[in-house]
Amino acid sequence: MENILHGFAVAFQLMPLMLVIIGVLLGILLGAMPGLTATMGVTLLLPFTLQLNVSPEAGMAMLIGIYIGAIYGGSISAVLICTPGTPAAAATLLDGYPMTKNGEAGRAITLSTCSSFAGGLTSALILMFLSPQLSTFALKFSSPEYFALAVFGLSMIVSISGNNVIKGIVAGIFGLLLATVGLDPIQGVPRFSFDQPELFEGIGFIPALIGLFAISQVLYEMVQPQSGNRPPPSLAFSFTQVKEWFQYKFTWIRSALIGTFIGSLPGAGCDIAAFVSYNEAKRFSKNPEKLGNGAPEGIIAAEAANNGATGGAMIPMLTLGVPGDAVTAVMLGALTVQGLEPGPLLFRDHPETVYPIFASLIIANFVMITGGFFTARMLSRVVLIDKKLLMPIILLLSIVGAYAIRFSMFDVWVAIFMGAVGYVMKIRSFPTSPIVLALILGPMAESNFRRAMLLPDAELSIFFTRPIACTMMILSIITLSAGLWSTFHNPPQKNN
């Protein structure tokens, strides 16, 4: 307890507090811009924190602020313009954008902000009190468990495909094939790269995301008639919305816990957490058919989980010295530059640094909810802009965002190609989210499957003889079977 109080005392000093506030606000702006990710934000600001010549705790406070702000900020553009600002917000748009189209942008933003706060705060508290226990459990995950987790994640294709499960499965397998482009993860053999160096690294995930969601949506919206009977968008904030959010307490608590746990698994980040949590929300929902059409549970589940994963990702970073995701890998570097050695000894040798980091994480979440309500309201006004003016802005940001990831024109071509593919999919009722899910989970599935098969005496049964892997495989089979069963027993009607 003494360490915790000391942590808050340090974190509330002027410099760390100021830096965490600047970090969160900057992070929200970065996250809301398509193509600018949390990883990029933390990487860009790392040299700045070193130049400031402040204490390691103050420097880390700023980086944590950017991380928390960016993961939340990604949901703003996902909700308002159907373009996830960060990959972590890809699941948020499934219900966030339909809600905006129904004229409830303000409600969607409120649900997203409150859920992000709840997820982030829960994970910060777990990090503070339970990180050693959780990291011990996470260590039990090896390649068979990771493969099973990836399969479990992929099984939710049936959940996010709405009435088009078969088309969703086709889209998901197409996405998995796209994920095999590039050097294979074990032997380094080039696949489908046709001697093009740009393809050795595979299809860029973020350019694909920008193409599938932003460009295709712009093309689709451009050819839609200006709706005369669409309700005017409401940006109003009210405590009724907060009360509504609180009614879904089981959803956000469950999602925050899922997010924290998945975040604590090295290599499984906020994006995977959001999709897994979304699937669980659908499984537990009394009205699962409403998810995907603007249901509050969809936004709450995705946002509580992706922000829950932020604290989760810091658990292996601080306790084991293993980053939970790309952002914490950069933070790991920041700690090392400051002469600190993350790992089990960090808690014993440097409690004066660790506990202020915990405290900054908690403070960052409070800054996020406060700043979020103000900045999101301002950014929400984007939905009031004339569609004919908004579309060119989104196109420009899409092209610039795709380029900014690796400063590569090739990524811009990928975004345009995926935009055309996404448009065709959209007008033929092929869901695009399964492709995104497959691009996230495909490499994880393949590399861990092959690693598992390299284990001594490994056979396919290995995925059913280990308790954790077996549980997830059985859950995957149930999810897939239930989705297919409902498809063939409730076929949709043709419109034309």
Place this chain on the structure above:
Amino acid sequence: MSQPFISRFYRTDVIISIVLIALAAWVYWYAGFLITENSKPISAHTFPRALAVMLGSSSLLLLLLSFSQHVETPSVSSHRISGLSPNLFVILMLITLVVYTVLLPISGYIITSLIMIVLWLWLLGKRHIGELIGFSVGVVMFVYVLFQSILNVPLP
């Protein structure tokens, strides 16, 4: 009444299914070249081949279902934009995006983006010259300052 170009075909899902089956066959064939003398039973070719089989069979299922009532098909827009049918408009927009991407490294971000935004606005029906230029300059400069000056992210 015209429709977006893909939707013009009756049962377009049939065409998409056939294209995907052909893609699956090509992937299966191509993955054969990834097998080397040193390859183990599970190697670089395994996943692509397994996925090719899955894509082929699921596309075949889609093909069969396309003839029944099991696959939802959408309703599509049919109104005209700037005198063009939606299909022509989308193709034109894709062409402008390709031209933009080709010109970006040649004439740079500012000039290319200014021209393209004016063109996109014009295609969307904006005709007021002051609005076209003022809006384009504002957006292009905002993005430039944000990325290049504040975030230090270089633009082409």
